[in-house]
Amino acid sequence: MASAVSAIVSLPSSKSAAISTRTSLITQERVSFTKVPYYKNVSSNVKSLSIRAQVTTEAPAKVEKISKKQEEGVVTNKYRPKEPYVGRCLLNTKITGDDAPGETWHMVFTTEGEIPYKEGQSIGVIPDGIDPKNGKPHKLRLYSIASSALGDFGDSKTVSLCVKRLVYTNDAGEEVKGVCSNFLCDLKPGAEVQITGPVGKEMLMPKDPNATVIMLATGTGIAPFRSFMWKMFFEKHEDYKFNGLAWLFLGVPTSSSLLYKEEFEKMKEMKPDNLRVDFAVSREQTNEKGEKMYIQTRMAQYDRELWELLKKDNTFVYMCGLKGMEKGIDDIMGTLAAEDGIDWVTYKKQLKKEGQWNVEVY
């Protein structure tokens, strides 16, 4: 049985791009496991580790791994570089202010439902043109999907991206433009775009609708979390009603680079008890020691609270964006763990194994 909800959502800094979204809902198929494994809880000084043991006298059967993430029905690599899906750009809007350092664009492509992606997956884009270095077509670049599986129009027929235009000065002092990001940011509505994928399973959402979901993003690393949060707060699903805690930390250089801020404020108005949002604006804010406000600096202000949340079996951490953030976050967690006599590296390994620590940084 399907049901529907209407949500009016506006794209952040765009004056004109208000999207009226009518969301229709599809019941997802659930896979039931026939073998029910026996769990034995073994206490250690680290964490209560769930060790799976087979209660049988027969030859040991292969134990099925039950994922805590929404992996059922996830499709990967439906479209490959040799035969990409050709979609069209429906809209493309700059979502950073004119005074922001660099431009980030939000864009929507048609898929006609042919790219069956889930929240947390990515797609590949093959930019038009030839690579002058080898005379061959350009290689694909990956982009995290910024829309929920239903898409920004709620009809499961579009996919959205959040792309930063790469421009830098090389050693010779020349301005160099990144091939694919500039191709995408310059796309006009109606233009064709070659898409591959979907790909990726690391960033899939937790199954548990009562989970605590801690989302750590720098810049365009916000993409998968916008996708999560649309599903959690703007949509109605028969098999998923979010009633846990979503806590977003977003690091950006200036307040004019804050991405999707209005959407997150709207979500908070709708469900204030289920959402926390903390921004770290690195070039405008500092901590009490006068240090630059990076995402890990903001997190440090809540360190004990975050650490307590991490001890719960249904807390899931997701990290996306700049590679540099990973070390900063590890450093905070390492200190907190050590205070409790816990080795962070071992603890993190266990969290990763349980699908509770998920990282996609580049």
Ligand SMILES: Cc1cc2nc3c(=O)[nH]c(=O)nc-3n(C[C@H](O)[C@H](O)[C@H](O)COP(=O)(O)OP(=O)(O)OC[C@H]3O[C@@H](n4cnc5c(N)ncnc54)[C@H](O)[C@@H]3O)c2cc1C
């Ligand atoms: C899984 C995944 C998801 C991603 N998701 C997103 C996303 O959602 N949004 C997004 O914007 N990007 C995302 N990216 C990054 C994206 O794939 C591209 O790498 C990015 O857009 C740059 O591609 P380009 O073709 O514009 O640049 P290219 O033409 O490929 O140029 C990039 C190259 O330029 C060089 N370079 C870059 N900066 C400098 C510098 N400052 N100085 C000197 N050399 C430099 C480096 O050699 C670099 O490899 C993601 C990457 C991955 C792996």
Ligand SMILES: NC(=O)c1ccc[n+]([C@@H]2O[C@H](COP(=O)([O-])OP(=O)(O)OC[C@H]3O[C@@H](n4cnc5c(N)ncnc54)[C@H](OP(=O)(O)O)[C@@H]3O)[C@@H](O)[C@H]2O)c1
């Ligand atoms: N799935 C993925 O893997 C994925 C998805 C999306 C994006 N990305 C990648 O994520 C990156 C995002 O870049 P962007 O240009 O969009 O971001 P941006 O707008 O430049 O913002 C990045 C923020 O992170 C800060 N920062 C710099 N070094 C840091 C460090 N070591 N630790 C914590 N914060 C740090 C920056 O501060 P200052 O500039 O003030 O130093 C800035 O505030 C890109 O490299 C993109 O390719 C990856």
